[in-house]
Amino acid sequence: MTLSYETVKTQLLDAALAHVPFDGWSEATFQAAVRDTDVAPAVARSVCPRxxxxxxxxxxxxxxxxxxxxIKAQDMAEMKFREKVTAAVRFRIEVVTDKEAVRRGSTLFALPMHAADGAKLIWGTADHIWDALGDTSDDVNWYTKRATLSGVYSATILYWLGDDSPDNRATWDFLDRRIEDVMQVEKLKARVRKSPTLSRLMTCPNWVMSRIKAPAKMPKMALPGSWTAPRE
Incomplete structure (x- = not known):
């Protein structure tokens, strides 16, 4: 029987979710998922080395x-850009099917040895949102947009984990406030650019930042791959 890499990982993930509320994202959960799926331990470890x-x-x-x-299914043509960003963050939270798995994941990625992985995941989510909304920045703004949205998203997730309001109303209000804070910063930056005095003071910093470019995008590639279970 031949199973693709992604099929094996999907099977393991689906099985693991039943154990995460009790054992977290732990080795015990991983071993339970391997047993539940009948995936060969060596194959499971090859697909998920950690x-x-x-x-x-x-x-x-x-x-x-x-x-x-x-995002693709939503008609956002009439939305203002801040509304699109707010909607995207809300979509990301609403698609969560297992809140406890997110809670356990937050605990896992708060550990020093996994903090870099957690930061990379949050940055990746922000990057996906900006790309999906058509961001074309290729300078320092590429970084500042994603860094700012990463902060908004991570703060909103933490708030949501403790929110017990009807339909997560308190979380959406919190998200609106965070987006408003970002908009106030953008308005301040615009005033600085328009001010003759402040704009001259920023000439050197702006020149330095103009040298910063967004990283080159790697083309998406669907590489073939599969696992063939050994014959007994």
Missing amino acids: GAVDLAIAFHHRGDLAMLDR
């Missing part, structure tokens, strides 16, 4: 893909 950590990352990526599907 065990449950790789499954937690896959769970986050699954949420990003679901969010992108929501």
